[in-house]
Amino acid sequence: MNTLQVEGVGLMAPGLAGWPNGRAVLAGERPYAAEPMPAASAALLPANERRRTTATVKLALHVTQEAALQADIDPGILPTVLASSGGDSEVVDRICAALTLPERPVSPTHFHHSVHNTPAGYWSIATRCTAASLSLSAYDDSFAAGLMEAAALAWTDRTRVLLVAYDLPPPFPLSERRVIVAPFAVALVLNPAPTERRLATLRLARRADRPASRLDDPQLETLRLGNPAARSLPLLRAIARSTASRVTVSTGASGWLELEIEP
Amino acid sequence: MKPLAIAAYTVTNALGRGVAAALTALRRGESGLRPCDFEDAALSTWIGRVAGLEEAPLAGEFAPFDCRNNRLARLGLEQDRFGAAVRAARERHGADRIGVFIGTSTSGIGATEHAYRQRDPATGRLPDHFDYQHTHNLFSAADFTRRWLALSGVALAVSTACSSSAKAFASAYRHLRAGFCDAAVVGGVDSLCLTTLYGFNALELASSQRCRPWDADRDGLNLGEAAGFALLEWAEPDDARPLLLGYGESSDAHHMSAAHPEGAGAALAMQQALARAELRPEQVDYINLHGTATPSNDAAEDRAVLRIFGPDTPCSSTKGWTGHTLGAAGITEAVFVWLCLEHGLIPGTLNTRRIDPNLGAGVVLDNREQPLRVALSNSFGFGGTNCSLLFGRRVA
Numbered sequence: 318m319n320t321l322q323v324e325g326v327g328l329m330a331p332g333l334a335g336w337p338n339g340r341a342v343l344a345g346e347r348p349y350a351a352e353p354m355p356a357a358s359a360a361l362l363p364a365n366e367r368r369r370t371t372a373t374v375k376l377a378l379h380v381t382q383e384a385a386l387q388a389d390i391d392p393g394i395l396p397t398v399l400a401s402s403g404g405d406s407e408v409v410d411r412i413c414a415a416l417t418l419p420e421r422p423v424s425p426t427h428f429h430h431s432v433h434n435t436p437a438g439y440w441s442i443a444t445r446c447t448a449a450s451l452s453l454s455a456y457d458d459s460f461a462a463g464l465m466e467a468a469a470l471a472w473t474d475r476t477r478v479l480l481v482a483y484d485l486p487p488p489f490p491l492s493e494r495r496v497i498v499a500p501f502a503v504a505l506v507l508n509p510a511p512t513e514r515r516l517a518t519l520r521l522a523r524r525a526d527r528p529a530s531r532l533d534d535p536q537l538e539t540l541r542l543g544n545p546a547a548r549s550l551p552l553l554r555a556i557a558r559s560t561a562s563r564v565t566v567s568t569g570a571s572g573w574l575e576l577e578i579e580p
Numbered sequence: 581m582k583p584l585a586i587a588a589y590t591v592t593n594a595l596g597r598g599v600a601a602a603l604t605a606l607r608r609g610e611s612g613l614r615p616c617d618f619e620d621a622a623l624s625t626w627i628g629r630v631a632g633l634e635e636a637p638l639a640g641e642f643a644p645f646d647c648r649n650n651r652l653a654r655l656g657l658e659q660d661r662f663g664a665a666v667r668a669a670r671e672r673h674g675a676d677r678i679g680v681f682i683g684t685s686t687s688g689i690g691a692t693e694h695a696y697r698q699r700d701p702a703t704g705r706l707p708d709h710f711d712y713q714h715t716h717n718l719f720s721a722a723d724f725t726r727r728w729l730a731l732s733g734v735a736l737a738v739s740t741a742c743s744s745s746a747k748a749f750a751s752a753y754r755h756l757r758a759g760f761c762d763a764a765v766v767g768g769v770d771s772l773c774l775t776t777l778y779g780f781n782a783l784e785l786a787s788s789q790r791c792r793p794w795d796a797d798r799d800g801l802n803l804g805e806a807a808g809f810a811l812l813e814w815a816e817p818d819d820a821r822p823l824l825l826g827y828g829e830s831s832d833a834h835h836m837s838a839a840h841p842e843g844a845g846a847a848l849a850m851q852q853a854l855a856r857a858e859l860r861p862e863q864v865d866y867i868n869l870h871g872t873a874t875p876s877n878d879a880a881e882d883r884a885v886l887r888i889f890g891p892d893t894p895c896s897s898t899k900g901w902t903g904h905t906l907g908a909a910g911i912t913e914a915v916f917v918w919l920c921l922e923h924g925l926i927p928g929t930l931n932t933r934r935i936d937p938n939l940g941a942g943v944v945l946d947n948r949e950q951p952l953r954v955a956l957s958n959s960f961g962f963g964g965t966n967c968s969l970l971f972g973r974r975v976a
Contacts (some may be wrong), residue, residue, distance in 0.1 A: 319759075401715060404739070409689070412775050413696040421778045429837035429962055433718060433739035438963025441831035447848055449829035450965060451747060454718035455736045462736040467803030469754035490705050491692075493756060494712040523734075523760060525676070570732045572676065 319522065321468055322515035323556060324477070325388030327504035329354060329379030330540065330547065336383060343557035344552070349534050354500060354542045361392075361443040369426065370439060375563040376502045377436035378443065379481045384479065384504035388514060395506075396470060397437060398449040400463025402456050402545040403495060404433040406487035436481070453526030458569040459484075460503075460548040465574065468521055471509040480505045482546040503553065512540040517556045520577040527573040554574055581856045582921035583823040584753060585815040586971075587763075588665030591915040593806035594628030598659035603919050606927050607709040609947065610692055611901050613790050613802055618637055625786040627805025628903030629772060630655070642724070643936030647688035647715035649771040650724045657728055663809055669763050679737040679761035681752045683745030683768035684747065684908035685805025685961075687737070688715035690773040692826040706774045721769045725809070725836045726852045732760045734737060736812045739907065741961030742870070744768060745808070745828075746910025746969055750827045767809035768908035776906065783837065791873035791904075793929050794882070794943045796936040801872045804903025808911035818974065822918040825859065825954065825970045828852030834962025839877050839960060843884030846870075850888050850956065851968040857970045859954060861889045864928050864970070866955040869941075870914045871897020872904050880959065882939040889941070916970060917955045920971045924951045 326336040331351040333339035341347050359367055359380035367375070377399065385392035403409075408431045412490045415423045432438075434452040441450060451470070455462035460482045467480040483502035487495050508515070530551035532538040541550045551564045559580040590598060594612025595605040605612065613626045630652060638654060639644040657663060669678060695710035714720050722737040734755060738748045745768025752764035771862070780786040780803060787800035815823050830852065832845035854861060867889065870881055885895060898916050905912050920926065926948040935943055954972040 323827045345676045399974045402719070409692065409716075412732040412779070413689075413692050416693050416778065417697050417699070421774065423778040425774070425779070425837075428775070428782055431775065431779065433742040434960045434961070434963045434965050435836065436964065437740070437831070438836050441833040441964060442835070445833045447831050447833050447845060449750075450740070450831050451738060451829075452740050452965075453738050453751075456717055456719040456723070459719075462734070465734060465758070465760055466736070466751060469751075469758035469760060472756045473757045490699065491712065493708060494710060495717075495904070521741055528826065564803060566736060570726065570735070572732075 321519045322508045322512045323505055323517045323519060324508050324514045325384040325506035325514055326516065326556065327378050327383030329357060329414040329500040331499050336387065336450045343554040350538050351536055353577050357368055362439060366439065371405055371407055371430060372520050373407065373485050374436045374439050376378060376485065376500060377481055378440055380502040380504040381481050388506035390477065392442040392508065393446045394448060394478055395479045395549055397450040397481065398463050398467040398470060399437050399452045399483040400459040402454055402484050403487065405430060405435060405493050410488045411490055428524065431443060455569060458567055459545045461566040461568040461574045467507055470543060471507055475509060477508045479508060482549060484544050484546050495527060499540060500505060501544040501547040503546055503549045510536060518579045522575045524573045524575045529567045530564045581826060583719045583815040583825050584812045584821040585770065585785065585819045586918060587811040587813050589810040589915050590660035590662040590920060591806065591912055592656040592659055593810040594630060594804050597655060597899060599915065599919060605901060606925065608918065609930055611930055612789065613903055617889050618777065618839060621774060621961055623636060623777055623781055624788045624937040626790050626802040627772060628802060630805050633667055640849040644711050644714040644889055645720065645724045647691040647929055649688040649769055652771045652807045653721055653724050653769040654728065656809060662809055663729065666765060669811055671764045675730060676732045677762040678731045679733045679752060679755050679764045680722050680726040680731055681738060681748040681764055681766045682725050683738045683748040683907045683910060684721045684770050685739060685741050686770060686773055686775055687718045687721050687754050688915050691715035725765065725767065729765060740965040741963060742906050742909055743959040743961040743965045743967040744907035744910065746828060746959035746967035749824060749969055751932050751966065752869050753827065757925055764812045765809060766812055768911035769807045769909040770905055771805040772803060784872050791899050792931045793871035793873040793899055794878055794935050794939055795932040796934045798873045798875060798878060800874050802903040804905045806902060806905035806908035806912045808908060808915050809924055820974065821881060823972050825972045826857030827935060828856065828968045830966045834964050837962055840881055840964065843880040845851045845860065845966045846881055846884035846960055849968040850884065851967040853956065859970065862953050864893055865952040866920065867893055867895035867958040868917050868955065869895050869897045870958040870960045871899055873899060879939065882941045885941040891940050891942050893942050894926050894944045895941055896927050896929045898927055910967065912944060913957045917957050917971050921952050921955060923970065924949055926950060
């Protein structure tokens with residue numbers, strides 16, 4: 318039961334806007350250029366919610382929607398796992414700044430957007446999805462933690478799962494204490510059962526001691542190390558290249574997650 | 581589902597340190613709530629503050645983790661011989677086979693609040709001593725717990741607002757099922773901070789009185805802080821320990837800060853917990869409600885409970901003892917439920933005197949002594965994230 322089929326991918330980062338574009342770069346068909354990202358559309362959100370919400374929510378929902386569309390599934394039935402190191406630091410900055418002012422005028426909207434599961438809440442509202450959703454953090458190892466949670470959920474409940482990982486650079490002054498070099502968000506539709514739609518099959522195993530997989534392009538490697546969600550890049554490259562390969566992702570003190578990828 | 585046994589557990593909150601303090605206060609009906617005296621917060625509300633955290637900094641190798649939240653985690657981990665139980669489990673399973681699953685909503689955000697007040701007036705920079713990774717970041721609570729207990733297995737922080745440490749149980753169960761670990765430390769740590777005090781105040785959800793769940797005159801919640809931990813292992817066939825029998829999780833798909841008015845998501849979580857445990861509603865002897873005492877949340881939960889259990893299942897909210905401990909509410913109330921299962925107690929609903937005539941669930945006002953076999957604990961959060969846990973004991 319230790320395999321997962323990848324049925325859809327969503328991707329958004331500088332120079333990797335959307336999976337078709339990102340796939341071509343990661344497959345080596347085009348060189349990587351860190352072009353500015355287009356605005357995240359998060360088109361599923363009702364207009365009034367979209368207006369009020371933050372860049373973090375829009376980015377997380379944008380890739381989630383792309384992955385669901387690509388897998389051609391109704392997103393309203395899938396459980397979700399959202400992995401983010403620091404969540405919405407823009408909201409944190411605004412609240413902490415308000416708390417330095419007389420009367421401490423914390424905005425009620427900022428406050429209810431401060432919970433780590435805000436993107437999950439908006440996703441559920443937008444898709445009318447009542448399935449379970451888990452939002453987690455494991456600092457720099459949040460992607461591996463999210464992938465393990467998604468795998469465990471898929472196997473336990475024998476269900477497809479939507480995994481989303483995202484982090485954005487924090488605003489100043491938090492940016493000096495938490496360096497995230499660029500925004501990055503990735504979403505994967507994972508199916509524990511065999512499927513004709515699969516882009517790749519993943520086999521997961523925890524290992525005690527393996528070096529984390531790196532990327533040969535120095536700019537992509539900087540991105541991988543500079544955003545916890547971008548730790549997914551070696552896996553995405555393996556999917557893009559459609560060749561059997563092995564990828565290792567750090568899970569922190571607990572060792573490494575080894576992924577065998579078959580096209 | 582295959583049950584998990586609660587091999588060890590502990591809780592620390594406004595009632596005191598460790599389970600004995602909690603049980604004594606529950607039995608005597610002694611609340612831990614007091615008028616807000618947190619830092620320099622000028623708010624007319626009541627809080628459940630843990631005494632002594634201000635004078636207990638983390639030192640030595642744990643100094644980088646020093647913040648109110650990790651001080652509270654440390655204080656919690658030191659009670660009820662919890663560390664000794666984990667050490668014994670480490671011998672049995674190995675340090676890398678015990679996972680750590682900690683729920684928190686705000687982790688050590690208080691450290692960032694303080695740092696912002698100390699910004700350099702000219703440059704706006706934060707003070708040099710501020711350590712974001714080890715204090716504010718959500719994972720800090722899980723990382724601290726893992727290091728304090730000398731564990732090296734999978735570790736993650738669950739942060740789904742007020743259902744966080746209830747959902748930590750579900751995550752732990754799945755990781756055990758997947759074979760990613762053989763035992764799990766689950767828990768929750770959430771400490772008082774200005775973000776939540778002023779945030780709930782801005783939402784007009786904080787009461788200026790002691791909170792009164794289900795009362796006709798209820799007008800909001802009181803915030804509290806807590807740390808709670810449990811060690812989970814697969815149950816033996818005739819296990820006498822408290823058991824996790826089922827869990828249910830759902831999303832409301834309704835609103836970011838308001839529960840579905842009919843409690844649809846809450847009902848779904850309770851139904852799934854029953855289905856996983858293969859139990860019928862009438863087999864549940866007690867429900868520990870989420871019961872925050874805000875008018876709309878109590879009404880939504882009441883409808884959900886009525887729909888599934890009808891008006892006769894005894895239920896109560898223990899928020900009048902501890903306040904709402906947010907991300908630590910799930911573990912706090914799970915520990916209360918295990919104490920109730922062990923000691924045959926149904927706690928009343930402290931501070932509540934006149935039940936809202938519009939609500940119909942079987943809310944108990946005064947403590948009852950009676951044997952219990954199966955109890956449900958509800959935790960619901962912002963963003964419409966719901967979790968229900970079913971616990972039980974095999975009675976010979």
